[in-house]
Amino acid sequence: DQQVKQNSPSLSVQEGRISILNCDYTNSMFDYFLWYKKYPAEGPTFLISISSIKDKNEDGRFTVFLNKSAKHLSLHIVPSQPGDSAVYFCAAIENYGGSQGNLIFGKGTKLSVKP
């Protein structure tokens, strides 16, 4: 059973508007969440992360929101740019009493930003 779910395989947004990518998780022991971005023919690159002790982390145009009670996080990109077109993976880590577990990835959401 998938522990990290990205239920939207694709998203299309107009340039300049907000892109919102969603991610749900089932494991309440996850305590750190990351977003990776992947362009075709390249490996995923780290984008932004958030610890479970926070509900928001912002880095430039990218903001990640975490709702622990709903086991839901989202990535907001404002304003969206054509260069943001990529596949975005949500990932989570479980903390084993101070030892880091492995990254568990969602299936990804393909974002297309149209000029």
Next chain:
Amino acid sequence: DADVTQTPRNRITKTGKRIMLECSQTKGHDRMYWYRQDPGLGLRLIYYSFDVKDINKGEISDGYSVSRQAQAKFSLSLESAIPNQTALYFCATSDSNQRGYQETQYFGPGTRLLVL
């Protein structure tokens, strides 16, 4: 120069053949990982290594083996390739000495493998 390199970038092989995918890193990280990506399935962990003498199975290790030849090198082998191992394979590294325990993983460019 890329910090994490993978060779080959593309490979076509036949069922039953042995194949090795190699990964090298210049980041000085102690931890290395192998993932595969299939369409619609995201990234799944095959094997990981926390140091040269530490090898661990991931979610989907069956049909694969690995070797950590040095801190900077981690290779993935398919002893007898089968068509459902056709996928995109990624190597990744992380640094356990990074502040805090949340380690960012850095990925290589990927190896596209086709098993006929």
